[in-house]
Amino acid sequence: MDRFGQRVYAIAYHFTLKREDADELSQEIFLKIFENLDRYDGGFPLVAWVLSVSRNLCIDRYRRRKRENSFRFVSDEAVTALLKSDDDPATLALTKERTRMLFSALAEVPEDLAEILILRDLNGLAYDEIGQALELPEGTVKSRLFRARAEVAKRIRARHESHSLGGPLASIAMAAAGLV
Amino acid sequence: MSCRELERLFVSGAAEADSARHRATCDECERLGAELDRTVSLSAALRPPAWSPALRRALLDIPRSTVSCETADGLLATLVEGEIAPEDEARLRSHLSRCGACAEAAATLQSMRSLAAPEAPPWLAPRLAAARPDRKKRSFWRSAFSGRMVVAYAYAAALIVMLLGLNPTAVVRRAGFAGLGESTRNAVTVAESSIGDRLGALQEKAIRTLAVWRGRIGGYGRAAVSNAFALVWRPEPKKTPNRPRLGKDGGAAATPVDVDVAAGQREELSAPILRV
Ligand SMILES: [Zn+2]
Numbered sequence: 001m002d003r004f005g006q007r008v009y010a011i012a013y014h015f016t017l018k019r020e021d022a023d024e025l026s027q028e029i030f031l032k033i034f035e036n037l038d039r040y041d042g043g044f045p046l047v048a049w050v051l052s053v054s055r056n057l058c059i060d061r062y063r064r065r066k067r068e069n070s071f072r073f074v075s076d077e078a079v080t081a082l083l084k085s086d087d088d089p090a091t092l093a094l095t096k097e098r099t100r101m102l103f104s105a106l107a108e109v110p111e112d113l114a115e116i117l118i119l120r121d122l123n124g125l126a127y128d129e130i131g132q133a134l135e136l137p138e139g140t141v142k143s144r145l146f147r148a149r150a151e152v153a154k155r156i157r158a159r160h161e162s163h164s165l166g167g168p169l170a171s172i173a174m175a176a177a178g179l180v
Numbered sequence: 181m182s183c184r185e186l187e188r189l190f191v192s193g194a195a196e197a198d199s200a201r202h203r204a205t206c207d208e209c210e211r212l213g214a215e216l217d218r219t220v221s222l223s224a225a226l227r228p229p230a231w232s233p234a235l236r237r238a239l240l241d242i243p244r245s246t247v248s249c250e251t252a253d254g255l256l257a258t259l260v261e262g263e264i265a266p267e268d269e270a271r272l273r274s275h276l277s278r279c280g281a282c283a284e285a286a287a288t289l290q291s292m293r294s295l296a297a298p299e300a301p302p303w304l305a306p307r308l309a310a311a312r313p314d315r316k317k318r319s320f321w322r323s324a325f326s327g328r329m330v331v332a333y334a335y336a337a338a339l340i341v342m343l344l345g346l347n348p349t350a351v352v353r354r355a356g357f358a359g360l361g362e363s364t365r366n367a368v369t370v371a372e373s374s375i376g377d378r379l380g381a382l383q384e385k386a387i388r389t390l391a392v393w394r395g396r397i398g399g400y401g402r403a404a405v406s407n408a409f410a411l412v413w414r415p416e417p418k419k420t421p422n423r424p425r426l427g428k429d430g431g432a433a434a435t436p437v438d439v440d441v442a443a444g445q446r447e448e449l450s451a452p453i454l455r456v
């Protein structure tokens with residue numbers, strides 16, 4: 001339960017980027033799992049089955065957050081929860097800024113792309129698990145993932161270019177480069 | 181035109197070395213590949229957020245706060261009978277607030293209570309009274325279309341569904357609950373307004389309606405039978421017939437004994453129809 005609960009919580013967090021919302025979403029997911037448990041026949045990996053029954057809950061939350069526009073202003077706190085704190089301060093600051101950009105870019109791509117990137121890159125699910133959860137053939141999972149990464153990268157680049165060289169990211173990057 | 185080779189290699193599961201070879205010869209893919217690598221390694225470097233002990237406790241507590249659809253099946257029967265334990269009712273209501281299929285089954289069950297009540301519905305008594313004096317002169321079809329016969333057909337149909345061992349709720353869920361609740365409620369309305377005129381359509385709807393009315397052989401099956409007796413065979417049904425009390429598990433699964441009892445009652449119920 002603990003390992004599994006943590007896993008589900010991480011997914012919930014990436015869809016909501018807010019502790020309270022992730023708590024609520026996790027509870028909704030686990031309620032749904034429990035209520036539908038007698039339909040789980042073991043034919044699926046458990047995590048894929050859980051995702052398939054809770055997918056709508058995640059997407060609903062994701063849309064709500066997107067409507068509220070709060071992804072674009074990803075909070076300090078939301079990002080900090082995801083950082084490994086053993087880096088030196090300058091590297092940490094750079095990673096934090098990049099992570100913030102990653103999530104705001106993620107909020108701008110179509111949700112089926114964002115979803116697959118969350119599942120694969122942020123939660124490390126296997127292609128076949130994602131394929132079973134989303135009812136997609138593995139080839140589709142991969143091409144969608146490729147497009148998701150490319151779209152996110154494109155938006156990060158655009159953001160980066162729109163900042164002048166004196167922008168915050170550039171100065172942090174230079175500072176980090178100087179330290180390394 | 182942009183080069184799609186990198187994507188093609190990735191989707192086909194080609195080795196890293198193949199992608200590297202292409203990137204070395206294609207500026208566009210080299211640039212894209214470097215960006216993708218940065219995105220992926222950034223994601224990979226993040227740590228999973230930790231849940232709070234309070235959330236963990238709340239998740240462990242879920243089995244005490246709700247029920248599965250399967251358990252809800254049993255509890256719904258006791259809810260409609262008014263014999264549900266308070267803590268079970270709280271868990272059931274929690275489930276119904278989230279589960280559209282079970283909520284629809286519950287609403288339909290509740291609305292069916294009026295049709296299936298032992299007291300004859302208001303439209304039935306005048307019909308019966310009107311039918312009685314000239315019964316001998318009525319043609320087979322007019323008798324067959326009379327109100328009480330429709331009710332008898334409906335119960336017989338429901339019994340057949342039950343005797344076949346189907347779980348009516350499961351049948352309803354599989355059929356798709358959204359439109360069904362609507363149509364069963366409509367069926368009740370139709371039955372009350374123009375019962376003699378639309379037998380064909382009504383019969384079909386009655387089968388579905390009564391299938392929803394969760395006639396489990398152990399619990400509701402017998403209730404349906406006794407209600408059918410009350411409706412069809414009592415000219416002035418004032419007395420409430422003994423309704424079988426449900427066990428704590430709310431409608432046990434069918435046992436051979438139950439089937440025999442119900443089948444016997446069905447024989448009695450359907451025999452007069454055949455004699456008409
Ligand atoms: Zn290329």
Ligand SMILES: [Zn+2]
Pocket residue numbers: 035248249252275279280281282283
């Ligand atoms: Zn349910």
